[in-house]
Amino acid sequence: MLNIKTRADFDNLLSRIAGAVRYYEASNTKRNKYIVYLSNEDRFTYTVDSKNIAHLLGVNFVYLRSIGIFDRNCSSYDVLKGLQENSYSLYMGVQEGRLSYESMFSEHIEDKLSALELLQDNWKFLILNLFASISKIELTLQVMM
DSSP, rough: OOOOOOOHHHHHHHHHHHHHHHHHHHHSSTOOHHHHHHHHSSSEEOOOOOOHHHHHBBHHHHHHHHHHHHHHHSSSSHHHHHTTTTEEEEEEHHHHTTTTTTHHHTTTTTHHHHHHHHHOOOOOHHHHHHHHHHHOOOOEEEEEO
């Protein structure tokens, strides 16, 4: 559940997001391909790529690009990396009523960041955890490295 009441809460959330970005950049998970097999024999293939990280973490980069603080043509990863340097503008936009935290972030961002912090040494379990939290479908996971 998204729970931002103060500037310190917002700064803490941005710090956790920045930590996730640093972890991704230092990890060997880039370009790993995950295949999730569903119990109905469908399968879902997912590659951990920089363009997917904002979405995986619950950051609404489309909204953030649309509000004029970020370049409309920048990548989702650039938005993610630029959150802290633009924190004052984002915070003031919320205080003035022009922006909202609920539009910037998924209501599940705290859970997603907590999962990453707990499982950051094993992305396949993180991916599985994220999918399991979205759906109560029986899942199995195969990692292609």
